[in-house]
Amino acid sequence: MICVNVLFFVSKIVFYMSSSFMLFLLERVLLSIVLAGLSGCDTALIYSSIEEDEAQRVFGRYSAFETLGFLLASVFSSFMVEISLDFTALCTIFPYALAAILTLFLVEVKVDNKEKPKLKESFKQAFRDKTIIIFIISIALIIEVFQAVTVFLNQSQYLKSGIDAKYFGVILAGIQVIRLFSVKSNYLSKKLGSCQAIVALNFLMVLCCIVLIFTSSSILSVMTIILISFSAAMIAPIEMDIKNKTIRTSNRATILSIYSMAGSVIASIGNIIIGKTTDYSLEMGFITCSMMCVLGLILMIVYYKLTKEKNN
Incomplete structure (x- = not known):
């Protein structure tokens, strides 16, 4: 999660700097790697960090915060876009930087490392x-x-x-x-x-x-x-x-x-x-x-x- 969130942050810098098709393509490639890397890791970490009977309540909060983030981004972007599209793209970098930093403070869960199936x-x-x-x-x-x-x-x-x-x-x-x-x-x-x-x-x-x-x-x-x-x-x-x-x-x-x-x-x-x-x-x-x-x-x-x- 640390690796992919740092890469997520980098992809937003690439997006802000994009002025050609190849740079936009690079940003999309980075994004696909990030989404593939995050897939399953976030929910697995959450589930392994809580009691089993708390799962639905915690996942409900997780889903609600995800929606809240989208809602706040929509509200703020409506004001930012009036300044310029470039400014809006620049501002997307900071939340992803914060997310990458916060990931460093996540606590690893105990897993059975002996089992490494193909x-x-x-x-x-x-x-x-x-x-x-x-x-x-x-x-x-x-x-x-x-x-x-x-x-x-x-x-x-x-x-x-x-x-x-x-x-x-x-x-x-x-x-x-x-x-x-x-x-x-x-x-x-x-x-x-x-x-x-x-x-x-x-x-x-x-x-x-x-x-x-x-x-x-x-x-x-x-x-x-x-x-x-x-x-x-x-x-x-x-x-x-x-x-x-x-x-x-x-x-x-x-x-x-x-x-x-x-x-x-x-x-x-x-x-x-x-x-x-x-x-x-x-x-x-x-x-x-x-x-x-x-x-x-x-x-x-x-x-x-x-x-x-x-x-x-």
């Missing part, structure tokens, strides 16, 4: 429990629907509903504030159970996607997109907790990275499908999202039943 063995360990494959596919579909609706399809839906583009930023800020409720996901999972909570939130996403197929109401459009974002935010800490609990080896960060990679591959396929169907019409895009949500819901129910049978 990549092939890590894949076998990751998917030794076949039911986790069902869970990963389900979550990947949910995340892709959230991403498609809140990033790619939302603005077209707002325009269709007659919302002026000048309000898009205000709506985005409102959505980010709602995502802060992820800190309370632990209470929902305690009441319903982890899988049942995901099923309930996924079902809510299905209903919202169906509403978006037919509605031209500005209020309904904004409310349903907010609910989709809220559901995804509440699911994230529960998902991280379930994934970590399935891992019984010290190779936690690598296995979490494998889960993330598998989910990204599935999500990228879903992204292409949504993009192609949206080329026909916005409604077709939301129909595709609805179908993907339903498939994710079915798979989550299957995963819940299989794990329940295995634990009995």
Whole structure:
């Protein structure tokens, strides 16, 4: 984490200095290395540093702070950009420098260093429990629907509903504030159970996607997109907790990275499908999202039943 956060900091310096295609390309390459390096390490470190029954509560806070950071960056950048784009890019360097410095104060967790499996063995360990494959596919579909609706399809839906583009930023800020409720996901999972909570939130996403197929109401459009974002935010800490609990080896960060990679591959396929169907019409895009949500819901129910049978 120290290495990749220092590299993260360097990538922002490169971004600020970029004035050619090759420099921008270098920044993107550095960023991909950083994201690959961080993948799994952050959540593995957090999970290994706390008591198991605290995981969802802590992951909820982690997710909420991530959202808060994005929200603050959005607010500050709106003022900075008025000075200049170069000044905005310069200011991004300082938070990453602070993050790199703070990483130096992280406490290493105790791991069994004797066990150093190769990549092939890590894949076998990751998917030794076949039911986790069902869970990963389900979550990947949910995340892709959230991403498609809140990033790619939302603005077209707002325009269709007659919302002026000048309000898009205000709506985005409102959505980010709602995502802060992820800190309370632990209470929902305690009441319903982890899988049942995901099923309930996924079902809510299905209903919202169906509403978006037919509605031209500005209020309904904004409310349903907010609910989709809220559901995804509440699911994230529960998902991280379930994934970590399935891992019984010290190779936690690598296995979490494998889960993330598998989910990204599935999500990228879903992204292409949504993009192609949206080329026909916005409604077709939301129909595709609805179908993907339903498939994710079915798979989550299957995963819940299989794990329940295995634990009995």
